[in-house]
Amino acid sequence: MSCKRKDLEQIIEENLIENILTELDEEDFTVSDGEQEEISEIFTLGLVALNEVRYLEPRIYNIAKSQYWYHNILPSYDDIRFKKIMRMFPENFKKLVNLLSSHSIFQTNNVKKQAPVELQLAVFLRRLGSKEDVFSICSLYGIAEGTILLYCKRIMKAVISYKSNYIKWPTNEQDREFVHDGFESIGVDHRGIFISYDVGWPGSVHDAKVYRNSHFYLNRTSLIKGNDFLIGDSAYPSSPFLIKPFSKPNENQTEFNRIFSSHRIVVEHSFDRIKNRFGGIKEISVKKISTAVNMIDCSIILHNFLELNDDIWVDSENNDNSEEDSNESDNYYNDNEESLKRAGEAKRNWIMSKLFTTL
Structure with missing residues (x-):
């Protein structure tokens, strides 16, 4: 019991005793020390009993409920x-x-x-x-x-x-086609199945920082095999393991960007399906941040469970996830990552040359 509660009880007790003694004095009664002690004990017992009562007013349990x-x-x-x-x-x-x-x-x-x-x-x-x-x-x-x-x-x-059962990095060669986009930090394969994601960061944190601290980035050396790479938007830095479209493209680069975007749209469609299926994650109203994170976790896991069971969500609602790409991405990175950027640009040029050779 806190000191504040004890002080309050003491004040109540003293006031009650004072009022009774005042009334007794007015009627010319005298109270011995023993009687005063007995009165004090009675009120103390009363306060203890009051303290054990959870509600001062009777609760209404007969609210109509029906299943x-x-x-x-x-x-x-x-x-x-x-x-x-x-x-x-x-x-x-x-x-x-x-x-x-x-x-x-x-x-x-x-x-x-x-x-x-x-x-x-x-x-x-x-x-x-x-x-x-x-x-x-x-x-x-x-x-x-x-x-x-x-x-x-x-x-x-x-x-x-069951997260590890349904959120898995692809191991089969034919499944190793994947893209990467915002909404915290999420990787999606060519079917729209989420293969890696990180949630819980405040919305004020730059996408680049989230990406640099993501599960994928911290484990990229073991996840990326051979010439594998992720497809990302301009909010992310160029690197050998993440390719993004050309900015200010020439004619060939424009065609590359068109083909590139036709693959990256898988991410947008996946976001649409998950947010339209589980509309509660659009406006989460909870007291704890951990509960919000758990709800997003569940929505992604259940999305994969359902899509893998051919339960695809088809919704006519317009895409409300169309956010323009950020153009300030590479400025966020320090000089130590400049070599990754140049290597990524070189790999992008190599991919483009291979693409137009086969067309």
Whole structure:
């Protein structure tokens, strides 16, 4: 108990005793030391009892809740309508439930059993896939706000435990075509599958700094094999392992940039699909930054899980991720990286010569 709380109790006790003694004096009663001590003990016991009461007013537990929609309406939806709500087809929802159910977070020996994993996952997908607030979701599923947060916390922990299963650098030669772009630091292969990413940096940090501290950059010597390279935009520095388009191109370089961009557009399409499927990551409203990071983690992992299971998101919404390339990228880098830049430009010229030789 804090000193401030003790002081407050002492003041209350003294005031109560003073008031009683005043009333007794007015009626010409006298109180012995023993009686005063007894009164003090009574009020002390009263304060202790008050301290053990969590709420001074009775709580209302009979707020109307109903899971009728979840148990009766949702199962009646066809596959297309189900996907609009759960952001995936029913068969993949079942696959995901089976995958997550084995996680220890759902294995408890408590007398009170957890809600089914299906319900917990459905609640989380509603939060991740929409911009609805927690109250709207709890009204839909007929559960309390705090329970919503608990279910989401469990599902996020379970999903993230499978990160290494679904976020993998390509090893097969035919899969080694990949591109790199912003949105923190993300690598995507030619199918739109995320193979490397870093999240958690503040938006004010320069893309170049994020890139230089990314998993890829710190492990590039083991990840890049032979003549492999990433395709990046102008926010990144030229290097033998990351090629970007020409600035102020001539005729041949313009054609190179056109072909280059036709491959890099895979990244933009991937961003569109993941942000339209999981609209909740566009406007994350949480108290902890770690929760926001976990939500983005889950959206990327689930994107890969679904795309690998041929559950592609098709949305008619316009691309809201069209950001112009930064032109200040190379100025951020120090002189020690000038050699990488020149080597990257040389490799880009070599690629262009190979490209036009085969055309």
